[in-house]
Amino acid sequence: MAALISVPAGRSVRRSQDSKWVDPLPEKGLIEMKLEDDLMHMWWKSRENGAVEDELIVFPGEATFSRVGQDPSGRTHILKFSSSDQKYFFWFQRASKEGDLRAAVDINELLQDPTYRPGTAALPEQPAESFPPTPGAPRLSHPEPAPAAAATSSSASTSTAAAAAPAPASTEDMARLLVEWAQSGGLASSQDEPAHLTDVLSPSNITALVTAHPGIISSIKPLLPGGLDLPENPSPQEIIPVLTAPQFTDAIASLDNALRSGGLPGGMMRELGLPESAGTGVKAFLDALKALKRPEAQGEDERMDED
Amino acid sequence: MAEDPSGWSLTESDPQVFTQLLRELGVKGLQVDDLYSLDAATLEVLKPIHALIFLFKYIGGDEGQETSGIEVDPLESGVWFANQVINNSCGTLAALNAVMNIPSQWSEHSGEEIALGSELENLRDFGAGMSAFDLGHVLSSSDRIREVHNSFARSSPFSMDPSAFPEREKEDAYHFVAYLPVNGVLYELDGLRRTPVMHAAVEHDWLVQARETIEARIATYPPGSVMFNLLAVRSAAIPRLTRLLNDPTLPAESHMQLSDQLEYENNKANKGRTENTLRQHNLLPAVFAMLKAMGETGTLVDEARVKGQDRRARKEKE
Numbered sequence: 331m332a333a334l335i336s337v338p339a340g341r342s343v344r345r346s347q348d349s350k351w352v353d354p355l356p357e358k359g360l361i362e363m364k365l366e367d368d369l370m371h372m373w374w375k376s377r378e379n380g381a382v383e384d385e386l387i388v389f390p391g392e393a394t395f396s397r398v399g400q401d402p403s404g405r406t407h408i409l410k411f412s413s414s415d416q417k418y419f420f421w422f423q424r425a426s427k428e429g430d431l432r433a434a435v436d437i438n439e440l441l442q443d444p445t446y447r448p449g450t451a452a453l454p455e456q457p458a459e460s461f462p463p464t465p466g467a468p469r470l471s472h473p474e475p476a477p478a479a480a481a482t483s484s485s486a487s488t489s490t491a492a493a494a495a496p497a498p499a500s501t502e503d504m505a506r507l508l509v510e511w512a513q514s515g516g517l518a519s520s521q522d523e524p525a526h527l528t529d530v531l532s533p534s535n536i537t538a539l540v541t542a543h544p545g546i547i548s549s550i551k552p553l554l555p556g557g558l559d560l561p562e563n564p565s566p567q568e569i570i571p572v573l574t575a576p577q578f579t580d581a582i583a584s585l586d587n588a589l590r591s592g593g594l595p596g597g598m599m600r601e602l603g604l605p606e607s608a609g610t611g612v613k614a615f616l617d618a619l620k621a622l623k624r625p626e627a628q629g630e631d632e633r634m635d636e637d
Numbered sequence: 638m639a640e641d642p643s644g645w646s647l648t649e650s651d652p653q654v655f656t657q658l659l660r661e662l663g664v665k666g667l668q669v670d671d672l673y674s675l676d677a678a679t680l681e682v683l684k685p686i687h688a689l690i691f692l693f694k695y696i697g698g699d700e701g702q703e704t705s706g707i708e709v710d711p712l713e714s715g716v717w718f719a720n721q722v723i724n725n726s727c728g729t730l731a732a733l734n735a736v737m738n739i740p741s742q743w744s745e746h747s748g749e750e751i752a753l754g755s756e757l758e759n760l761r762d763f764g765a766g767m768s769a770f771d772l773g774h775v776l777s778s779s780d781r782i783r784e785v786h787n788s789f790a791r792s793s794p795f796s797m798d799p800s801a802f803p804e805r806e807k808e809d810a811y812h813f814v815a816y817l818p819v820n821g822v823l824y825e826l827d828g829l830r831r832t833p834v835m836h837a838a839v840e841h842d843w844l845v846q847a848r849e850t851i852e853a854r855i856a857t858y859p860p861g862s863v864m865f866n867l868l869a870v871r872s873a874a875i876p877r878l879t880r881l882l883n884d885p886t887l888p889a890e891s892h893m894q895l896s897d898q899l900e901y902e903n904n905k906a907n908k909g910r911t912e913n914t915l916r917q918h919n920l921l922p923a924v925f926a927m928l929k930a931m932g933e934t935g936t937l938v939d940e941a942r943v944k945g946q947d948r949r950a951r952k953e954k955e
Contacts, residue, residue: 367901367904369673389673389674390674412860412861413861413864413865414861414864415861527928530928530931530937531924531927531928531931535931535936536927538936539927539930539931539934539936542934542936543930543934543936546926546927546930549926549930550923550926550927550930553922553923553926554918554920554923555914555915555917555918557910557914558911558914558915559907559910559911571911572911572915573923573927575911575912575915576912577912577915577916577920578915578920578923578924581919581920581921581924582924584921585921585924602925602929603929616937618932619928619929619931619932619937620932620935620937621932622929622932622933623932623933623934623935624933624934624935
């Protein structure tokens, strides 16, 4: 079944845990929503590598999606849960701002009512506009939204008030933020911090691994419990739901935790065909795994790098 | 695995864990499901419902008002009620407080009989006349209950720091309360309270009073201060749906709807069986095999960096 809605958008993150500043990340992506087993799933998908991140299950009425009034560009939006203090920020990435409001209204309506059909709700009146909009009609122009006041609905304005910048940010502020972000070097700065194994072996990475290298299934299958109703030689499609089950994430987290808090015995590493030092921490463990790379995998690796 | 001094391990508050736990304790004819809403239409699909289990945890702010209702003596009111006397058992205890009060129901249809089973019947007989505190000790010293409960603990050969599971539910963070009717009265059974709490006389549908009571309780917490979740203890669905679908007099429009329901229940049961099987197995050898495959195929390096960045970004959002 196709997604109910797919909106080009990137993610934005708080500058620090308690910061009221929210900075856009440059990666291109999509916000998508889909009903599965009567549950509304919502996720952000990278358009660069197709990886699905931040997959959420949202119950009707549990969350709102609205524009953040404090962003003068009008493109930053917030997904806010009433059942918890979770908040997710996104910025719309269509070349034209035309349609941003429709996309925001459609996402919000789907969150309230899974049976909603995108494109059918009336668009709220924009205070900055001099003419009354025709409900549902295509918009010919999209004036710059007025700062702060132009939230998409009355409930949305209260829900965003606490979330973002304390005062309307000026264009200079936004420009400065982007420069700072660029100067922070993006990916480079994270190399001193070892990745978590749950991210290295995330469900999407497991899916990619097994799909690209179905040959490894025959070595994994005998390590799984019997009684799983798997055929003798399962296909990637058959084995992926098992390998990406939440219980695997728990097992991976426990391994990560063991490596972080005191490490694993060298004898155990030796049995795995790794040097004993691999058990001393996450970084050493990952480095030892990387050193396993077979020469014949080189060409394949280069090809993947180009993707 | 690090043993809690009580010998009871941490388990998950997953409906499929409860369903299988009850089955392994010998309970017949019941299953546990997530309940996403208390509206009449949602409840209708799941009926008959015999008990609700309300899980919640505080995430800050005021604790709200504890509860309304009247404390009653379980021995006088005929309610089976055990206190929680050890850690890590709150979910199992709430499920037992519920099922011990669900009347047995004979059925001529195979798989539709509701019964406690001999294990729990013996415990109930043994504990007749005991105080809630003593019953808590009887349950916690039952080898069989502890063994079944622990078989659903997260399997890991490592000493377990519960903080290793930041993104998944930890049972001990939750408070479990069962709501169900006993002899025409709606009770709240909270193992951390001294006694059962009586809420309302039940008319023809006890869920009407239960919904009002639970919604009123939720309303006493400031918005955003609690996370909660509801589980329904209901009659096993698959045997009933299978029987109804085999009935030649079933109208065609109901047939479609019931076969959808049956397919949904079968898928859920299959997924639950897979997850429960995985819970009861050491998955690390397979995890190592996948990590090694990633190393050998050269697909690990850059992913780790990208994801490290990603995780930091997520943390900042939280």
